[in-house]
Amino acid sequence: MTGPASDLIRAGQRLTPWRWWLDPASWAALPAALRQEPALELLALWAEARTVHAAFRLGPELLLASVAAADGAYPALSPARPGAILFERAIADLWGLRAEGAVDARPWLDHGAWAAARPLAVQGQGGGAAAAPLPALPVGGERPQPVFLPAEGEGVHQVPVGPVHAGVIESGHFRFHVQGEAVVRLEARLGYKHRGLIGLMLGRTPRAAARYAARISGDSTVALAWAFAAAAEAATSLVPPPRALLLRGVMAELERIANHLNDWAALCGDAAFLWPQARLGALREGVLRACDAAFGHRLMMDRLVPGGVSIDIAPSGPDRLLAALAVVGAELPALRRICEEHASLQDRLAGTGVARPELVAAYAAGGFVGRASGRDFDVRRDLPYAPYAGLEIAVAGAAAGDVEARLAVRIEELARSLELVGTLLARLEPGETLLPLPGKGGEGIGLVEGFRGEVFCWMALDEAGLIRGLFPRDPSWLHWPLLEAAMEGNILADFPLCNKSFNASYSGVDL
Amino acid sequence: MAMLWPRMLRGLRRPLTDPAPAAPEATVAALSERLEQAARRRLGRSLAIRHVDSGSCNGCELELNALHGAVYDLERFGLRFVASPRHADVLLATGPASRNMVEALLRTHAAMPEPKWVVAVGDCALGGGLFAGSYAVADGVDAVLPVDLVIPGCPPSPTLLLEGLLALLGAQREPPPAAPPPRAEPRLEEGPEEGPEPPDEAGAPGPRMERDA
Numbered sequence: 001m002t003g004p005a006s007d008l009i010r011a012g013q014r015l016t017p018w019r020w021w022l023d024p025a026s027w028a029a030l031p032a033a034l035r036q037e038p039a040l041e042l043l044a045l046w047a048e049a050r051t052v053h054a055a056f057r058l059g060p061e062l063l064l065a066s067v068a069a070a071d072g073a074y075p076a077l078s079p080a081r082p083g084a085i086l087f088e089r090a091i092a093d094l095w096g097l098r099a100e101g102a103v104d105a106r107p108w109l110d111h112g113a114w115a116a117a118r119p120l121a122v123q124g125q126g127g128g129a130a131a132a133p134l135p136a137l138p139v140g141g142e143r144p145q146p147v148f149l150p151a152e153g154e155g156v157h158q159v160p161v162g163p164v165h166a167g168v169i170e171s172g173h174f175r176f177h178v179q180g181e182a183v184v185r186l187e188a189r190l191g192y193k194h195r196g197l198i199g200l201m202l203g204r205t206p207r208a209a210a211r212y213a214a215r216i217s218g219d220s221t222v223a224l225a226w227a228f229a230a231a232a233e234a235a236t237s238l239v240p241p242p243r244a245l246l247l248r249g250v251m252a253e254l255e256r257i258a259n260h261l262n263d264w265a266a267l268c269g270d271a272a273f274l275w276p277q278a279r280l281g282a283l284r285e286g287v288l289r290a291c292d293a294a295f296g297h298r299l300m301m302d303r304l305v306p307g308g309v310s311i312d313i314a315p316s317g318p319d320r321l322l323a324a325l326a327v328v329g330a331e332l333p334a335l336r337r338i339c340e341e342h343a344s345l346q347d348r349l350a351g352t353g354v355a356r357p358e359l360v361a362a363y364a365a366g367g368f369v370g371r372a373s374g375r376d377f378d379v380r381r382d383l384p385y386a387p388y389a390g391l392e393i394a395v396a397g398a399a400a401g402d403v404e405a406r407l408a409v410r411i412e413e414l415a416r417s418l419e420l421v422g423t424l425l426a427r428l429e430p431g432e433t434l435l436p437l438p439g440k441g442g443e444g445i446g447l448v449e450g451f452r453g454e455v456f457c458w459m460a461l462d463e464a465g466l467i468r469g470l471f472p473r474d475p476s477w478l479h480w481p482l483l484e485a486a487m488e489g490n491i492l493a494d495f496p497l498c499n500k501s502f503n504a505s506y507s508g509v510d511l
Numbered sequence: 512m513a514m515l516w517p518r519m520l521r522g523l524r525r526p527l528t529d530p531a532p533a534a535p536e537a538t539v540a541a542l543s544e545r546l547e548q549a550a551r552r553r554l555g556r557s558l559a560i561r562h563v564d565s566g567s568c569n570g571c572e573l574e575l576n577a578l579h580g581a582v583y584d585l586e587r588f589g590l591r592f593v594a595s596p597r598h599a600d601v602l603l604a605t606g607p608a609s610r611n612m613v614e615a616l617l618r619t620h621a622a623m624p625e626p627k628w629v630v631a632v633g634d635c636a637l638g639g640g641l642f643a644g645s646y647a648v649a650d651g652v653d654a655v656l657p658v659d660l661v662i663p664g665c666p667p668s669p670t671l672l673l674e675g676l677l678a679l680l681g682a683q684r685e686p687p688p689a690a691p692p693p694r695a696e697p698r699l700e701e702g703p704e705e706g707p708e709p710p711d712e713a714g715a716p717g718p719r720m721e722r723d724a
């Protein structure tokens with residue numbers, strides 16, 4: 001597959017089989033070329049000190065392009081790819097590199113409270129103890145106030161929500177512009193949870209940094225740890241043992257099942273349909289306990305590590321898992337029918353929070369968000385990796401793009417994941433589960449399908465095998481802007497439903 | 512459809528809710544010392560909890576939310592999460608205290624009426640855990656607020672969370688029991704830093720924020 005933009009990238013200097021070095025003039029020509037090649041999807045945009053990298057997907061192929069930001073600036077891609085906006089803002093905050101011609105140049109992760117501005121600007125710096133004193137923050141004192149995009153019209157007023165929310169939810173701020181009950185504009189302001197993860201991971205071995213990767217977003221710990229491990233293994237040309245790969249698949253499907261059950265339950269709860277919420281919550285608890293019995297951790301954190309898996313499945317694990325999933329499988333059809341047939345629930349879900357297909361395509365949003373708006377993509381099927389390669393992966397889809405469609409896609413995925421776990425467990429053969437990662441230099445990418453969508457990770461190792469450059473990209477980067485757009489014209493009271501139907505990760509983006 | 516309900520209801524008849532875990536008595540005793548008699552009278556045997564995520568990975572939130580469900584049923588103990596800090600007795604914080612959340616943490620705490628507890632949930636809430644030393648982290652909730660109880664784990668399981676919160680309830684009994692029921696309580700001791708912080712004779716260390724500022 002070719003096109004003006006992918007040709008432009010391939011005309012650069014080839015550094016690896018999938019990464020090209022572009023001179024500033026070629027990079028500057030990218031936005032115009034990208035407009036002519038909509039099929040070239042932007043996966044991620046990030047930086048190292050003085051270098052900017054972009055990752056694209058063209059069908060089954062991944063293309064990375066790099067450019068030197070010599071004077072601390074580089075031509076923006078956001079005029080051609082709206083998904084670039086948040087990445088460009090993050091690059092400015094973390095690496096201090098300006099996107100010239102950017103659609104939005106406001107700060108994103110940096111709220112003016114860190115011990116250092118542009119913390120990753122100097123190569124090799126960042127992780128270490130930046131023990132500057134906390135800035136004085138007297139309660140009631142003045143802080144620089146964020147600037148929100150305006151909305152105009154008669155009677156428009158603002159409703160600020162967060163960062164501390166009413167329930168047990170992650171921290172983030174939502175600014176609504178409301179006219180009557182209808183939302184004219186929603187803007188999510190994140191970054192409250194920024195922990196400096198990339199800085200903490202630089203300079204460490206992939207094994208040591210895996211603990212951070214597992215905590216980028218706890219609900220996706222398996223998927224993020226997998227993308228991270230896959231990048232490390234690609235960089236060092238290591239192929240994990242078959243048993244480890246199968247166990248990774250089992251864990252990833254269990255994570256998908258648990259999260260789909262959880263959010264399905266929460267959606268019912270938000271629509272005041274409480275019985276399914278209680279029942280689905282109980283089913284999920286059964287799955288988590290089986291995960292604990294099988295892998296020694298309810299969320300399976302730190303179980304998936306570079307080189308394989310850190311713990312083999314317990315001897316009783318397969319039976320425990322299959323028993324818990326059988327309970328889910330037995331109740332699934334009835335629960336599904338009850339949810340589909342209750343007018344009170346459907347009334348809240350159908351037509352609410354529509355993510356328009358053309359917008360979803362422009363952002364190349366993954367997972368159930370994309371698939372519920374007609375973007376038929378699943379890494380497990382389209383860029384297959386072990387242990388999915390060779391398996392039949394049926395991908396659920398819908399076109400309506402509303403809360404109901406996102407839920408319907410997730411329920412369908414849930415049913416298929418129940419089967420997949422059984423298939424993968426049946427293939428387990430005795431064998432090794434972990435290989436040592438060679439301590440050498442290299443560069444690799446990982447792309448795996450998490451419950452939210454495709455998780456991308458790029459990693460560069462120096463000669464000693466320490467992480468020199470890294471970017472783990474949660475699917476939520478591309479979901480947050482779509483949630484904002486989907487709220488337009490909806491009533492404020494439906495925000496919890498819309499938000500839960502996307503369930504974008506705060507911590508996964510805040511890093 | 513009508514046929515389905517009886518079958519599903521059969522499933523529900525089994526008692527779904529777990530039996531209550533016992534509160535660790537050593538923890539209860541230590542907490543009781545921290546709570547004045549007067550405060551004990553005012554709080555009674557019920558606690559309203561305000562959760563603040565100060566930079567968690569959201570793993571701790573998953574387990575906190577599980578407490579709501581039918582299996583753990585937090586509210587049967589008189590424990591509930593509330594929306595406003597003005598209604599709260601307990602500030603329950605997760606995460607290593609990201610610097611971007613310090614102001615929200617302090618403001619939430621300041622909005623709560625006395626007497627109030629601070630509970631730090633999760634390994635990273637105490638001292639920042641893995642994230643200590645980052646330019647973006649204030650190195651733990653204990654670096655920002657006076658922490659009364661630590662519930663360790665990454666994340667702590669719902670059962671462990673429940674035990675910790677029941678210990679807070681237990682501390683409000685008057686007077687503390689003379690003969691605690693014999694129960695070995697290893698679970699709160701498993702973490703990197705165990706149980707509650709010891710009472711400080713020289714008065715609470717106070718928010719470290721003020722000294723740093």
Ligand code: SF4
Pocket residue numbers: 215218566567568569570571605606607632633634635636664665666667
């Ligand atoms: S203690 Fe562990 S699970 Fe909880 S927020 Fe911290 S890293 Fe996540």
